[in-house]
Amino acid sequence: MITCSVSEQLRITEIFYSLQGETSRVGLPTVFVRLTGCPLRCSYCDTAYAFSGGQNMTVAEILTAVARHHTRYVTVTGGEPLAQKNSLLLLSALCDAGYEVSLETSGALDVSSVDVRVMKVLDIKTPASGEVKKNLWSNLTALHAHDEIKFVLCNESDYIWAKQVLRERDLVDKCTVLFSPAQDQLSPTVLADWILRDSLPVRLQVQLHKLLWGNQQGK
Template sequence: MSQSDPGAQLRISEIFFSIQGETRRIGLPTVFIRLTGCPLRCTYCDTSYAFSGGENMGISEILGRVAEYAPRYVCVTGGEPLAQKNCLLLLGALCDAGYEVSLETGGALDIGAVDARVMRVMDIKTPASGEVEKNRWGNLALLTPHDEIKFVLCDESDYRWAREIMSQHRLAEKCEVTFSPAQGSLDATQLAEWILRDRLAVRMQVQLHKVLWPNEAGR
C-alpha cells in the first residue's frame, strides 16, 4: 500500500473522461489525468500543449475530480508524468482508491519506483522520433507481463529498427508489445502488411480516439 500525502501538489494539464484509444484496455471508458511537462521532444508529439501551463492541484483534489466520473479505469499520462516526483504518490493513491491504473511513460526515466499495481505502458523511442538516444534501456529488465511496450513508427526504417530491438531484447517474452503508425507519417495498412509478412508477435494498433474524434487534440 502507498503512503500518499493527500496534500502533495502536481501540475495538471487536464483531467477528462474518454474512451481509451490504446493498450490492451482499448475501447474502455477511462479517466485521463494529463500531467504538465516533458523532457522529450518527439517529432510526432500530439500533446505539445502539455509541455507547459496547467494548474497546481493536490492529490486529494485530483481524486475528487476523478471520482466525479465514477470510473473503473484511470490513465496517468502527459507530457511525461514521471518528470514530476509526486506522480509516484498520485499513482499509489489512485490504486488505494480502488481504480485500475495505467501509466503512459516515454521510457527515458526510471520506472522502478512505480507502484506494482500500476500497468506501465512504456514507449521505446525510434530513430525517427528524434529521441532514440534518450531510451533508458535498464527499464526493460523491470517490466513484467502486467506491463506493455509501445513503438510508434514513422517509416520502414523505424519498423526494421523496432523489429531488431524486439529480437535483441526478446521483448515479446517480457510483456505485450504494440506497434503503432505515427499519424500522417506511416500508412496503417502498410504497417499491418509488414507485421503479417514477418509474423511478428506484436499487437497492431491505431489510435481509436483519433478515429472517433479526429479534430480534438489530446482526446
C-alpha cells in the same frame, strides 16, 4: 480519505473522461489525468500543449476530480508524468482508491519505483522520433507481464529498427508489444502488411480516439 500537504501537488494540464484509444484496454471508458511538462521533444508529439501551463492540484483534489466519473479505469499520461516526482504518490493513491491504473511514459525516465499494481505502458523511442538516444534500456528489467511496450513507427526504417530491438532484447517474452503508426507518416494498412509478412508476435495499435474525434484535445 487522503490528506495531502502543499508539497504533495502536481501540475495538471487536464483531467477528462473518454474512451481509451490505445493499449490492450482500448475502448474502455477511462479517466485521463494529463500531467504538465516533458523533457523530450519527439517529432510526432501530439500533446505539445502539455509542455507548459496547467494548474497545481493536490493528490486529494485529483482524486476528487477523477471520482466525478464513474469508471474503474484511470490513465496517468502527459507530457511525461514521471518528470514530476509526486506522480509516484498519485499512482499509488489511485490504486489504493480501487482504480485499475495505467501509466503512459516515454521510457526515458526510471520506472523502477512505480507501484507494481500500475500497468506501465513504456514507449521505446525510434530513430525517426528524434529521441532514440533517450531510451533508458534498464527500464526493461522493471517490466512485469501486465505491462506493455509501445513503438511509434514513422517509416520502414523505424520498423526494421524495432524488429531488431524486438529480437535482440526478447521483448515479447517480457510483455505485450504494440506497434503503432505515427499519424500522417505511416499508413496503418502498410504496417499491418509488414507485421503479417514477417509474422511478428506484436499487436497493431491504431489510435481509436483519433478515428472517433480526430485530434480534438480532451478526447
